[in-house]
Each structure stands twice: as C-alpha cells, then as structure tokens.
Amino acid sequence: MIDLIKTLTEAWGPSGYEHHIRQIIHQEVEPYADDITIDPLGNLICRVGQGGKKVMVAAHMDEIGVMATYREKKTGYMRFANIGGLMTTTLRGNRVKFEDGTVGVIGVHANGGDKLDDFYIDVDDGSGDVIVPEGSPAGFWREMQVRGKRVIGKAMDDRIGCV
Structure with a gap:
C-alpha cells in the first residue's frame, strides 16, 4: 500500500x-x-x-501547480501564474517539476513581498541553456516520506x- x-x-x-x-x-x-x-x-x-x-x-x-508565463531576459528567471489556490507565504524554496522533467526552485527577489508577482522560478543549471517554454505547467515536487506511522507527501x- x-x-x-x-x-x-x-x-x-x-x-x-x-x-x-x-x-x-x-x-x-x-x-x-x-x-x-x-x-x-x-x-x-x-x-x-x-x-x-x-x-x-x-x-x-489533480493538484495545484504553476504555469510559466515569461522569462526575464536579465536573470533567466521564469515568472509564473498559479494553477489552483496558492498561498504565497509557503512558496519560497519549493521545488516545481515541469512535464519535461525540468526541476526549478521558487524564489523571491530581495525587495519582494508576498504578492505572486514578486516570485520567480529558477530553472537554470548554471549553463544558461535551460529554457522552459512560456505556457509550460509545473507541479510541486516533493518525495513522499514515511515517518513511523505517518506518511508525508x-x-x-x-x-x-x-x-
């Protein structure tokens, strides 16, 4: 099970x-x-x-997710929209996985607040070659864990x- x-x-x-x-x-x-x-x-x-x-x-x-809306030219960060209900207070540091397997992490600019527009997804692997097309959906990515009698996922x- x-x-x-x-x-x-x-x-x-x-x-x-x-x-x-x-x-x-x-x-x-x-x-x-x-x-x-x-x-x-x-x-x-x-x-x-x-x-x-x-x-x-x-x-x-289904599950909540995000959709890439555009890529910032200067940073390469992907801006995104929500798919379902998101709480911005819990977004920072979450990993998301796009259908093609690309994994990114959600960040917020240093002077950012708690509006969805303040957040971005970093999908860069350091090469600058990772491109997630605009309109690409992503789901949150976490491995399930069993902790004693509890299951977390x-x-x-x-x-x-x-x-």
Whole structure:
C-alpha cells in the first residue's frame, strides 16, 4: 500500500494536465473494474458490476501547480501564474517539476513581498541553456516520506481517494 501511495502522490498532474496520473490510476483499477471510460473532460469513470443499487465514489486526481508565463531576459528567471489556490507565504524554496522533467526552485527577489508577482522560478543549471517554454505547467515536487506511522507527501488529499 505504501508503494502505491508513493506512486500516486509523486506523480505529475497539475489541474488541467492530469494525463499522467490518470494513466497510473487506470492501470491500478483496471483489474477490478468491469468498464472504464474517460469522458470529454478527462474524468476516469470506473464501473463495477451491473444492476442493483448504485454507489458513486468521487475523488479528484489533480493538484495545484504553476504555469510559466515569461522569462526575464536579465536573470533567466521564469515568472509564473498559479494553477489552483496558492498561498504565497509557503512558496519560497519549493521545488516545481515541469512535464519535461525540468526541476526549478521558487524564489523571491530581495525587495519582494508576498504578492505572486514578486516570485520567480529558477530553472537554470548554471549553463544558461535551460529554457522552459512560456505556457509550460509545473507541479510541486516533493518525495513522499514515511515517518513511523505517518506518511508525508504532496497531493495526498487529491490522490488517496482515487483508488
């Protein structure tokens, strides 16, 4: 079970870009479902049995994230917009992962405040060659940890109910 939770919580899937996590969940539930469909909105619908009473279990597979909006010419930093609800007081130092695997860290300019416009993502590896295209979505990146009887990770509230 811990391996499954780790797979689910570490999977990439910001709101509107759930294709990776949807594929993982599809593979996990396929042996137990009689019918699986994906609707036009990307919802994964799994049915078990036919006839009788119906029970719906609903859970969401997305997670909050960010989207690169433009690259500062002078610094190379990526500015970004939110995908979902962000609390700026918790952004500094967080790592984000873009779909292509590029990992960046969120920073704030020295004279910056707590507005989203004050923050940036540093994706540079020192070479100046790392380019994240504008419009690229990213999810927050943290490895899951088990601490005794506790499990700590991102997207727990989103993913645990999916399987």
